[in-house]
Amino acid sequence: xxxxxxxxxxxxxxxxxxxxxxxxxxxxxxxxxxxxxxxxxxxxxxxxxxxxxxxxxxxxxxxxxxxxxxxxxxxxxxxxxxxxxxxxxxxxxxxxxxxxxxxxxxxxxxxxxxxxxxxxxxxxxxxxxxxxxxxxxxxxxxxxxxxxxxxxxxxxxxxxxxxxxxxxxxxxxxxxxxxxxxxxxxxxxxxxxxxxxxxxxxxxxxxxxxxxxxxxxxxxxxxxxxxxxxxxxxxxxxxxxxxxxxxxxxxxxxxxxxxxxxxxxxxxxxxxxxxxxxxxxxxxxxxxxxxxxxxxxxxxxxxxxxxxxxxxxxxxxxxxxxxxxxxxxxxxxxxxxxxxxxxxxxxxxxxxxxxxxxxxxxxxxxxxxxxxxxxxxxxxxxxxxxxx
Amino acid sequence: xxxxxxxxxxxxxxxxxxxxxxxxxxxxxxxxxxxxxxxxxxxxxxxxxxxxxxxxxxxxxxxxxxxxxxxxxxxxxxxxxxxxxxxxxxxxxxxxxxxxxxxxxxxxxxxxxxxxxxxxxxxxxxxxxxxxxxxxxxxxxxxxxxxxxxxxxxxxxxxxxxxxxxxxxxxxxxxxxxxxxxxxxxxxxxxxxx
Numbered sequence: 001x002x003x004x005x006x007x008x009x010x011x012x013x014x015x016x017x018x019x020x021x022x023x024x025x026x027x028x029x030x031x032x033x034x035x036x037x038x039x040x041x042x043x044x045x046x047x048x049x050x051x052x053x054x055x056x057x058x059x060x061x062x063x064x065x066x067x068x069x070x071x072x073x074x075x076x077x078x079x080x081x082x083x084x085x086x087x088x089x090x091x092x093x094x095x096x097x098x099x100x101x102x103x104x105x106x107x108x109x110x111x112x113x114x115x116x117x118x119x120x121x122x123x124x125x126x127x128x129x130x131x132x133x134x135x136x137x138x139x140x141x142x143x144x145x146x147x148x149x150x151x152x153x154x155x156x157x158x159x160x161x162x163x164x165x166x167x168x169x170x171x172x173x174x175x176x177x178x179x180x181x182x183x184x185x186x187x188x189x190x191x192x193x194x195x196x197x198x199x200x201x202x203x204x205x206x207x208x209x210x211x212x213x214x215x216x217x218x219x220x221x222x223x224x225x226x227x228x229x230x231x232x233x234x235x236x237x238x239x240x241x242x243x244x245x246x247x248x249x250x251x252x253x254x255x256x257x258x259x260x261x262x263x264x265x266x267x268x269x270x271x272x273x274x275x276x277x278x279x280x281x282x283x284x285x286x287x288x289x290x291x292x293x294x295x296x297x298x299x300x301x302x303x304x305x306x307x308x309x310x311x312x313x314x315x316x317x318x319x320x321x322x323x324x325x326x327x328x329x330x331x332x333x334x335x336x337x338x339x340x341x342x343x344x345x346x347x348x349x350x351x352x353x354x355x356x357x358x359x360x361x362x363x364x365x366x367x368x369x370x371x372x373x374x375x376x377x378x379x380x381x382x383x384x385x386x387x388x
Numbered sequence: 389x390x391x392x393x394x395x396x397x398x399x400x401x402x403x404x405x406x407x408x409x410x411x412x413x414x415x416x417x418x419x420x421x422x423x424x425x426x427x428x429x430x431x432x433x434x435x436x437x438x439x440x441x442x443x444x445x446x447x448x449x450x451x452x453x454x455x456x457x458x459x460x461x462x463x464x465x466x467x468x469x470x471x472x473x474x475x476x477x478x479x480x481x482x483x484x485x486x487x488x489x490x491x492x493x494x495x496x497x498x499x500x501x502x503x504x505x506x507x508x509x510x511x512x513x514x515x516x517x518x519x520x521x522x523x524x525x526x527x528x529x530x531x532x533x534x535x536x537x538x539x540x541x542x543x544x545x546x547x548x549x550x551x552x553x554x555x556x557x558x559x560x561x562x563x564x565x566x567x568x569x570x571x572x573x574x575x576x577x578x579x580x581x582x
Contacts, residue, residue: 174428273452361455
C-alpha cells in the first residue's frame with residue numbers, strides 16, 4: 001500500500017495498469033482524455049500486456065470493445081459526455097450480449113451549449129442500457145470502484161458491462177491524497193478472467209448477435225433482467241470482500257450521520273463530500289442532518305433505500321442533471337418511486353443543481369437543510385444555484 | 389470538521405507560467421509531510437497568457453469538500469501585471485498572506501492593492517528564474533517564497549521532495565532540475581515581508 005497524491009484520472013489510469021486488461025479501445029475526449037493518454041503511455045512503456053486499439057470515434061471504440069469481449073478478453077475503455085453519447089448505439093449491444101466490458105466515464109455536461117464541465121447528464125442518459133453504474137465521490141473511490149467493477153462485471157451471476165464514473169474536473173483533474181494497492185495485490189484481487197465462451201474457439205462455434213424477432217426477443221431479454229437483479233447480491237459481496245481485504249468497505253450507498261437524522265439529503269458523486277462538511281456544521285448547531293450517498297445507481301437499490309429513508313421528517317434529493325420531464329431529475333424520480341406505497345414515507349423534494357459544472361458549496365447545501373425544515377412551504381422541484 | 393482547520397491557497401498566474409504545476413508540487417510536498425492535500429486548477433478557455441488560477445487545500449485530517457476555494461488564507465501572484473486586472477485579494481481574510489512576484493517592495497505592493505490588514509511578501513521570482521533556469525518560469529521560485537511565508541512545511545524536506553519530483557518529470561534534462569532547485573532556495577532566502 002502506498003499513500004500518493006493523484007487526480008481522479010491518474011487514479012483510474014493506475015487502476016487500469018494494475019488490472020492489466022487484454023484490450024483497451026478508446027478515443028480521447030475532455031475531461032477523460034488523460035485516462036487513456038496515461039494508459040497509452042503505460043502500453044508504450046511495456047508496463048502492461050494490453051492490446052491498445054486507437055480508433056477514430058467513440059462509436060468505434062465501443063464497437064471494438066464489443067468485438068474484443070466476444071473473444072473472452074478482459075476489455076476496458078474510457079470516455080465522457082458527447083463521447084459516451086456517440087457510444088449509446090453500442091451500449092445496449094454490450095449488455096444484450098452479456099459482455100462484461102469495464103468503462104471509466106468522467107461525468108460531463110451534454111451539448112448544447114458546449115460545456116466541458118461536470119454534470120451527470122451523460123451517465124443518466126445511459127441508465128436504461130443494461131449497464132451497471134457506480135458513482136465515485138473522490139479519487140480513492142474511483143480507484144476502488146474500478147477494481148471492484150472487474151469482479152462484479154465478470155461474476156458468472158452477472159456478466160454485465162459496468163461503468164464507473166467520476167465528476168469531471170472536480171475529481172478527474174483534482175489531485176488529492178489516496179491509497180494505492182501494490183500491483184501484486186491487484187493482480188491477485190482481479191484474478192484471471194474466466195470467459196464463458198470465446199468466438200475464436202473454433203471447436204465450439206457460436207452465433208453472436210443473431211436476428212431475434214417477435215418469436216424470442218422478449219425471452220432473450222429476460223436473462224438481462226435477472227442478471228441485473230442478481231448483480232445486487234454480487235455487488236454487496238464484492239464490496240464486503242474489498243473491505244475485509246483492504247479496509248474500505250462498500251455497499252449500494254454510504255450512510256453519513258443517518259442513524260438519528262431527521263432531515264436527509266440524497267446525492268451522488270463529489271457533492272457528497274461537500275455535503276458532509278455542511279452536515280457537520282449543522283450538527284454543531286444541533287440540527288439533525290444526514291446524508292444518503294448513492295454509490296450504485298444501476299441496479300437501483302430501491303427497497304434498501306426506501307428502508308433507510310422510512311420515518312425521516314424530510315428528504316431532499318439532489319440531481320446533477322435534469323430529465324426535462326416536468327416531474328424532477330432522474331435520481332428524484334427513482335427515489336420517489338422506491339418509496340411509493342411504503343409505510344412511513346417521508347416528505348420529499350428535488351433540487352436540480354450544478355449543471356455544466358456550476359459550483360455547489362457548503363452554504364448552498366446548508367440552505368437545502370434549512371428548506372427541509374419548512375418542507376411544506378417548498379415547491380416540489382427546485383433549481384439550486386441558477387441565476388434568475 | 390470546521391473550515392478553520394483547512395489551509396486554502398489560491399495561485400494567480402497567466403497560462404504557461406505554471407500556476408497549476410506549482411499547486412501540484414506544493415500539494416505533493418505537503419503530502420510527504422503527512423498532510424492531507426488537494427490541488428486543482430480553474431479550467432476556463434485556457435490559453436497562453438490568459439489569467440488563470442489554481443488552488444490548494446492542506447489539512448491534518450481528510451478533506452471532504454470538493455467545492456471551489458472562495459476565501460483563501462494565502463494568495464500567490466505569479467505575474468504582477470495581473471494586479472489591477474484580476475481581483476487577486478478577493479475573499480482573502482484580514483489575517484491573510486499575499487505573496488507577489490515583483491521587484492517592488494512589500495510596502496509598494498500593499499499600497500497598490502490598498503491593503504490594510506494582511507501580510508504582504510514580495511520576491512523577484514522572474515529575475516531569479518531567468519538567472520537560475522534561463523527562462524521566466526516563476527512558479528518554482530514562488531514555491532520557495534511560499535514555504536518561507538507560510539512556514540507550513542519543513543523547508544529542507546520539501547526541497548528534497550521537489551527535487552525528486554522534478555527528476556522524474558525532467559529525467560532527460562538534469563540541468564532543469566538543478567536550476568529549479570536553486571531558484572527555490574534563492575527565493576526562500578530573498579523573499580521580504582511586512
